[in-house]
Amino acid sequence: MGSGLAIAGFAVSGLAADAPAARGAKVYGQYCAACHGQNMTKPQSFAIDLRKFPADQHDRFIRSVLNGKGAMPAWKGAVTPAQAEELWAYVSAAAKPATAKK
Ligand code: HEC
Numbered sequence: 001m002g003s004g005l006a007i008a009g010f011a012v013s014g015l016a017a018d019a020p021a022a023r024g025a026k027v028y029g030q031y032c033a034a035c036h037g038q039n040m041t042k043p044q045s046f047a048i049d050l051r052k053f054p055a056d057q058h059d060r061f062i063r064s065v066l067n068g069k070g071a072m073p074a075w076k077g078a079v080t081p082a083q084a085e086e087l088w089a090y091v092s093a094a095a096k097p098a099t100a101k102k
Helices: 020-031 058-067 081-094
Strands: none
Touching: 020 081, 058 081
């Protein structure tokens, strides 16, 4: 007997499912969207708009995500260093170009 379950897909639309930014988008949806907004839009008033995070500050991003920053909890333990890099691939694609003023 055939099963309809076979058609359940897991691809992220518009991106190859195994691309770092696509994996980052999934982690983002799981851990970050509640405060920073679905797809980085409409963040909560107390959180920052990640699309405005400077695109040339990779190290700061990784450090803040893993160790926490101000009102944001540390994600170390929930998010692996490899996933933090995937999150960076996702966020930096939407972030301001490195040449833009802060
Ligand atoms: C509970 C709400 C909450 C969640 C969930 C959350 N954040 Fe944040 N985030 C904040 C707040 C609040 C700030 C502002 C912190 C400050 O500067 O005081 C912040 C700031 C940041 C910053 C800027 C740090 C800096 O160096 O200025 C980054 C990057 C960031 N968040 C990424 C993430 C990522 C990636 C996730 C998912 C793993 C995430 N956040 C999940 C609340 C949250």
